[in-house]
Amino acid sequence: MDLDQLRYFLQVAREGSFTRAAETLHISQPALSRSIQKLEEEFGRPVFERKTRSVELTDAGQLLQSRAQQVLSILDDTKSELMDDGESGRVRIGAIPTIAPYFLPTVLRRFSQKFPRATVFVQESTTDVLLKSCTQGEIDLAVLALPVPAKYLEVEELFEEELLLVLPTDHPLVEKDKIRVADVEPFPFVLLDEAHCLSDNIVSFCRQRSFQPVAVERISQLAMVQELVSLSHGISMIPAMARQLDQSDRRVYRSFAGKKPTRTVAVAWNPYRFQSRLLEAFRECLRQ
Template identity: 70%
Template structure:
């Protein structure tokens, strides 16, 4: 049994399709099929149940999937430990879409300056996908926002940031010196889709204040939320990180008076995987960089 066979099998299991798996692996579909066929011959029974457009795991495949992940994880950790010099290596970083474009660029630049021989690989995905990737060893660390439901993962709080009310410039509330939550309780909201935890942060804050926002539109991109607000489709709440990068005059940002919505940014990793000196250096850089992010509490 070859390691590549295990890798190929895990990719097919993850994609549920030979064609997609072959594309991800960069090999031809016939070559992938032959590799899986040889694996099944050696095991003595099928590990994949083939259907017209997809494949699923047999009972033997489910057992092999868990063991294959363990074998490859042990091998990766062993190789990483052998070559661990604190300077050379690969760090795989994940972040949710409402954090990645605002937090990662500065962080990665800082780390690259201090560790030029290191390779940084970025993955942007939802919270659930990144938690699974952390648990499986697909990524080394994820930058996420609370709340998080995760077992056997280390979670370190980095900082808390305010969520600012964003309005079109011609909105009547723009002229108010102080905006109360009661001022917006009948105004439609533009929110991200349910897969994004930012919407959960917003809705949870509103419910704690006995206020239920009316969502009229949902989208998958923060930039689209901002543009829809500019077009007077509704209002929304945007993280301070995103607001700092928004230089457009087509939107106005305000802090709410009294209790203000916030979210807590965290770093997450699997403490049961080998923690290289380079990985520890990266986490230290994450902590230091997070500490430099100025927390603006007044009206911007």
């Protein structure tokens, strides 16, 4: 058994497919299949149950997955600790799509100016995927919005951010001096799909004010939500950081009167993994 075999095995387990894993690993599918076959021959037991278009872990495969993650994590941490000079190395960052393009560029620019020899990798995905990646050591930290349903991660709040009402320019609410939450109840909403926590923030805020927003469309990208609002498909709520980058004159942003909807942006990391000086420096950039 060698380390590449373990890495290949874990990638197939993540993808649930030899084809997709081979594409991600940039190796041929026959080479990947031979590597897994040798692993199974060494154990004398199959680690995958082959199906027509997918594979699933056997009981032996589930045990190997846990142990392989531990082995590779220990080796990665050892290498990081031995090479930790506080100036060079790798930092792997994850962020949810409603934060990554709006908040991270400034942080990444500041960090690269201060640590030009460091390499930063960025992964954009949903909260569930990032928390799993962070727990398993595939990324070093995740920038997301609370709440964070993770038992074994350290979570630090960074800041609270207002959610702004976004309207098409010809919407009747545009003319109101003050817009209260009750004013938006009759109107349909355009929301992100249920995989995105921003929709949970919006729905939770509305429910606390005794109404359920009616979503006429569910979208996977925040920019598309903004465009559909411009086309009068509905109204929505957008994080202030996204509004700051929006130069369009085809939609109007308003702050609610009274109690305002907000979300709390936080950073999460696995405290059981080695915490390099470079990683702490990146967290400090996030705090600033």
